[in-house]
Amino acid sequence: MRTRSFGTFSANIKHVCFLDLLQYVMELTFLRLMGGWHLLIAVSAAASALSRAGETHAKVNTSAAAHFHSFRKKFHRLYEVDSEELIRRRLYFQNATLRHLYLNSFSTEPQSARYGINQFSDLSQMEFSDVYLRAFSSRAPAFSGGSIKEFPAKFDWREKGVVGPVQNQLSCGSCWAFSVVGAVQSVYAIGGSQLEQLSVQQVVDCSFKNKGCDGGSPSVALTWLKQTKVKLVTQSDYPYKAKTGICHFFSRSHGGVSVKDFSLQDFSGQEEAMMGQLVQNGPLAVIVDAVSWQDYLGGIIQHHCTSQWSNHAVLVVGYDTTGEIPYWIVQNSWGTSWGNEGYVYVKIGSNVCGIAESVAAVFL
Incomplete structure (x- = not known):
């Protein structure tokens, strides 16, 4: 163990x-x-x-x-x-x-992560984990491709207008679905379509090999989307309810976004190559160890966040290497009152929180 x-x-x-x-x-x-x-x-x-x-x-x-x-x-x-x-x-x-x-x-640097009172402060660590840390990881093969030789020192897909707003999963262990849907809707917008929020509830209800609000795996959800050719409909067509429901099917003629393929790779020790993947392919769905995130308020996480236990899925939307501490820009699904208005910054280069171990890119 x-x-x-x-x-x-x-x-x-x-x-x-x-x-x-x-x-x-x-x-x-x-x-x-x-x-x-x-x-x-x-x-x-x-x-x-x-x-x-x-x-x-x-x-x-x-x-x-x-x-x-x-x-x-x-x-x-x-x-x-x-x-x-x-x-x-x-x-x-x-x-x-x-x-x-x-x-x-540990927060001795001005940019260091800060921890304090937030919406999770009256939960025990057991309760927090049981509700919010419900992602399951699949073993990812080590990245073996070549790195992009030139890419900017700072890159943020939000500045391109292709990242949806921060969502709140509420008391449903659906982080895995939010990360997948976030990646799909961003890649769809990068391809020239209008950015629109797609249905997380559809993935929660219909990705049958996952467990709905009891947890799931982004790679299993992406495999389901790829194999079934199910179209993700809009959030307005299939609203989020924060509970597992019966899958609602739509006709083939109904509009939506389907996934052609995806990659799942381990970038441990190769986070520069992961930066290249982000620039080339769009926001990335990743799984992290987020036990210490219960108390996070802001700043760059550098310490006390191991890569030993994958339990929470998030969306990496950018990075910044221009300062003293390079960091990933990560969109979470715990609402805008958490962290940096719903975002968390994680240090680049040491696989902090296991952020580089299970990285999925979506292809439409």
């Missing part, structure tokens, strides 16, 4: 109460089962943190309580007063603030 290398998370946390630690160890145990950190390290570090808990912890809790009140107002959380759910969510929120201390301890 693969193991994570985020670092000794708990060793950096100095202010933890007994109940916090119980939940904390449970979540680390969960991540261990997913191929996560060593449980022995988690337990010993938690015990060490417990011995240091004291007066400062009370101050942290007081601050967290005030922030939790503001969080509830901002994100319209209507928990009943003194309910079991309110107590549980407050505990998850306190644990999140501790994670932020650890994650931000």
Whole structure:
């Protein structure tokens, strides 16, 4: 089983109460089962943190309580007063603030990623993973083609007007479908057609070898589109419902976009070639390890984001190598209130978050 290398998370946390630690160890145990950190390290570090808990912890809790009140107002959380759910969510929120201390301890550069309170701060890491990290990867062959010799130092398909707006998958594990549809509609627009939003719900309902809101694989969805010649209809024809439904079929004469082919490649150690693929073929559907994205606010992710566990599908729409830290421009499907108005920036060159391991390009 693969193991994570985020670092000794708990060793950096100095202010933890007994109940916090119980939940904390449970979540680390969960991540261990997913191929996560060593449980022995988690337990010993938690015990060490417990011995240091004291007066400062009370101050942290007081601050967290005030922030939790503001969080509830901002994100319209209507928990009943003194309910079991309110107590549980407050505990998850306190644990999140501790994670932020650890994650931000790496943010020494002005462009570094920042972590803090967002719409996911009252979810446990288990809950977050169970709902939002539901993509499955297929083994991709290593890229063996030649690289484009000349391409710009900065490239962004959004500037060409061919990238759709950021979407919100809500409480449905449909990221895999959003990445595929995002790639298809962009490539369609690059070919000279008008950019229009295609139906994610059609892929969720009809890609029968995937599991709808319970998760799926971009490559399996693309294989289904290629083999069946199903036309993706517009979102207005087949609106998104954030739940798995019965597949709705359309006549052959109905308009839509069909996929002729796609490529699936591993660009690990060859991210420059991946940049060339992006310029040549359009936005790319990729799968990443997004466990740490639960707390992301903005900036360039460079640390504590491993390539050990593929669990979330996104759309790479551009890159920028002109600054001190080169980065990928990645469109997510968690709404515009998350990250950089719905986008995340990931450092180029070290396969950060496993962003180069499963890369799909679409051909129409």
